[in-house]
Amino acid sequence: MNVIVCVKQIPDPATPGALNADNTLKREGKLILDESDGYGVEMALQLVDGAGGGEVSLVSMAPNGEVSGMRTALAMGAAKGTLISDPALQGTDALTTAKVLAAAIQKMGGADLIIAATESSDGYTGTVPEQLAEALGLPSVTFAKRVTVDGQSLKVDRQTESGYDEVTCPLPAVISVTAGVVEPRYPSFKGIMAAKSKPIDTVTASDLGVTPVGWAGAGQTIVNVAQAEARAAGEIIEDDGEGYAKIVAFLENLKVI
Amino acid sequence: MNIWVFAQAADGTPTSATLELLTKARGVTGGGALTAFVGGDATALAGSLGEFGATKVYATGDLGGKLPGVAVAAAMKAVIDGGDSPDLIMFPQSYEGRDVMSRLSVQLDRTVLTNNVDLKVDGDALSVTTPIFGGNTLVTTAFSGSGPFLAAFRPKSFVAESASGAAASVVAAPVPELGATGTARVTAVHTEETHGPKLDEAAIVVSGGRGLGEATKYEMIESLAKLLKGAPGASRAIVDAGWVPYSYQVGQTGKVVKPGVYIACGISGATQHMVGMKGAKNIIAINKDKEAPIFGIADLGIVGDVHKVLPQLIEALQSRG
Numbered sequence: 001m002n003v004i005v006c007v008k009q010i011p012d013p014a015t016p017g018a019l020n021a022d023n024t025l026k027r028e029g030k031l032i033l034d035e036s037d038g039y040g041v042e043m044a045l046q047l048v049d050g051a052g053g054g055e056v057s058l059v060s061m062a063p064n065g066e067v068s069g070m071r072t073a074l075a076m077g078a079a080k081g082t083l084i085s086d087p088a089l090q091g092t093d094a095l096t097t098a099k100v101l102a103a104a105i106q107k108m109g110g111a112d113l114i115i116a117a118t119e120s121s122d123g124y125t126g127t128v129p130e131q132l133a134e135a136l137g138l139p140s141v142t143f144a145k146r147v148t149v150d151g152q153s154l155k156v157d158r159q160t161e162s163g164y165d166e167v168t169c170p171l172p173a174v175i176s177v178t179a180g181v182v183e184p185r186y187p188s189f190k191g192i193m194a195a196k197s198k199p200i201d202t203v204t205a206s207d208l209g210v211t212p213v214g215w216a217g218a219g220q221t222i223v224n225v226a227q228a229e230a231r232a233a234g235e236i237i238e239d240d241g242e243g244y245a246k247i248v249a250f251l252e253n254l255k256v257i
Numbered sequence: 258m259n260i261w262v263f264a265q266a267a268d269g270t271p272t273s274a275t276l277e278l279l280t281k282a283r284g285v286t287g288g289g290a291l292t293a294f295v296g297g298d299a300t301a302l303a304g305s306l307g308e309f310g311a312t313k314v315y316a317t318g319d320l321g322g323k324l325p326g327v328a329v330a331a332a333m334k335a336v337i338d339g340g341d342s343p344d345l346i347m348f349p350q351s352y353e354g355r356d357v358m359s360r361l362s363v364q365l366d367r368t369v370l371t372n373n374v375d376l377k378v379d380g381d382a383l384s385v386t387t388p389i390f391g392g393n394t395l396v397t398t399a400f401s402g403s404g405p406f407l408a409a410f411r412p413k414s415f416v417a418e419s420a421s422g423a424a425a426s427v428v429a430a431p432v433p434e435l436g437a438t439g440t441a442r443v444t445a446v447h448t449e450e451t452h453g454p455k456l457d458e459a460a461i462v463v464s465g466g467r468g469l470g471e472a473t474k475y476e477m478i479e480s481l482a483k484l485l486k487g488a489p490g491a492s493r494a495i496v497d498a499g500w501v502p503y504s505y506q507v508g509q510t511g512k513v514v515k516p517g518v519y520i521a522c523g524i525s526g527a528t529q530h531m532v533g534m535k536g537a538k539n540i541i542a543i544n545k546d547k548e549a550p551i552f553g554i555a556d557l558g559i560v561g562d563v564h565k566v567l568p569q570l571i572e573a574l575q576s577r578g
Binding site for chain 2: 131139143169222224
């Protein structure tokens with residue numbers, strides 16, 4: 001069973017985000033593997049292992065040729081990757097991202113299963129997995145919280161607003177997995193060393209024949225960026241054993257108790 | 258301007274997010290038509306969808322276990338190809354809303370704008386507002402090119418108000434043949450039991466985070482929520498860790514709550530969480546790290562150990578009877 005995992009390399013969420021002059025997110029310097037994608041990589045490794053053969057490949061899109069996030073996923077155990085990197089990709093919207101990823105996946109020869117996170121931690125548009133499925137003409141199951149493969153078919157527990165649905169879906173297919181679906185492994189030292197020599201094929205959007213990309217292909221223009229109204233600062237106190245009484249008094253004042 | 262709203266229902270009535278979108282939409286149609294689009298049977302919904310301003314309801318009829326994303330998108334595309342094309346389709350920021358708009362965006366070759374909290378119409382120009390960086394910054398984005406424009410809105414972005422409209426007329430919009438994309442099937446539906454008020458409707462929400470230390474300590478959150486007749490919630494961290502079900506999650510990928518009082522216990526205040534609760538009228542935070550971002554938005558912040566403060570608070574409330 002061959003699985004392709006869509007991974008996004010993002011600026012470290014622990015550092016404050018900033019915008020470029022054209023209002024795109026600053027993505028300079030080192031990018032890390034989006035934490036949300038660790039779950040998809042782990043799920044792919046487990047499914048391939050369970051199937052007794054095949055490999056896990058990665059596909060990623062980044063404007064600046066960055067691969068450090070991909071190396072993390074390779075160190076976890078993925079075999080190889082394709083990076084679509086092209087300065088023209090700056091400002092690309094979710095729809096064009098899905099078209100670019102679909103073209104790259106076709107160039108990679110497709111797969112039995114394509115896995116993505118439900119949304120990225122930086123842009124969080126949350127539509128790429130389903131758009132990708134449509135661009136590839138495949139069925140899809142989004143918000144998968146449990147996945148098993150039974151021959152040529154998937155069984156998925158799909159998260160819903162009120163619980164979950166059991167869904168069956170023939171392969172090939174696209175799924176998006178929720179965080180917590182599996183416990184992502186930490187790369188071993190051996191894995192980290194091996195990842196350095198694993199192949200990453202770098203292509204441009206025009207190599208894939210997807211044009212226009214970037215702002216030119218986006219059906220949107222940012223017209224304004226403003227600061228939200230800040231909340232007035234509250235009272236912050238150190239607990240001296242009477243902190244709970246402050247809360248009781250606060251709730252009494254609001255007449256909720 | 259002609260607007261469609263992707264209308265969702267739970268327990269036979271339209272969801273509050275659906276009614277919020279209808280309310281907003283009817284204020285900006287400027288004499289155009291407001292239509293609801295239902296994935297399923299709409300007989301029982303036509304009254305309330307009409308009451309909130311829809312004059313027509315397209316309904317696919319029973320989906321027969323097909324996932325709504327691909328099925329409803331195809332039904333919408335068929336209506337559009339048939340000549341009734343809206344200028345804007347509004348979707349609730351929900352699982353199904355996201356899936357339908359994603360499929361449709363590829364079929365129509367139109368961009369999507371998600372996570373919006375506002376909509377502005379100026380003549381033919383349409384723009385939406387999205388909070389980024391944990392809600393500190395608001396980005397306004399205009400659609401370019403031609404419609405139909407596709408936009409998803411967070412719950413509680415607008416206030417639902419009845420228009421006292423008459424029942425909407427229901428028009429069949431059957432799902433066309435889907436081919437390979439429509440082969441997934443729902444085989445069983447599971448509903449998680451909940452007690453007390455619903456998380457996104459409760460007047461008081463008490464949420465726990467990683468600062469609780471271990472899963473069993475979540476009982477303190479449930480006790481406190483029960484004492485205050487509120488709902489228990491959770492940060493993504495402890496949902497991911499499997500301490501509580503996903504339905505408890507407050508945040509960007511969980512529920513958006515706007516209670517009168519929000520009590521954050523052992524929650525540091527990651528962007529992902531704050532987006533879901535900073536609309537609360539009053540915020541109380543208990544955290545042992547005084548640098549935790551949650552204190553930046555708290556009306557009352559207690560820098561202390563939840564394992565000490567919560568039992569004392571619970572006891573004090575219990576003794577009041």
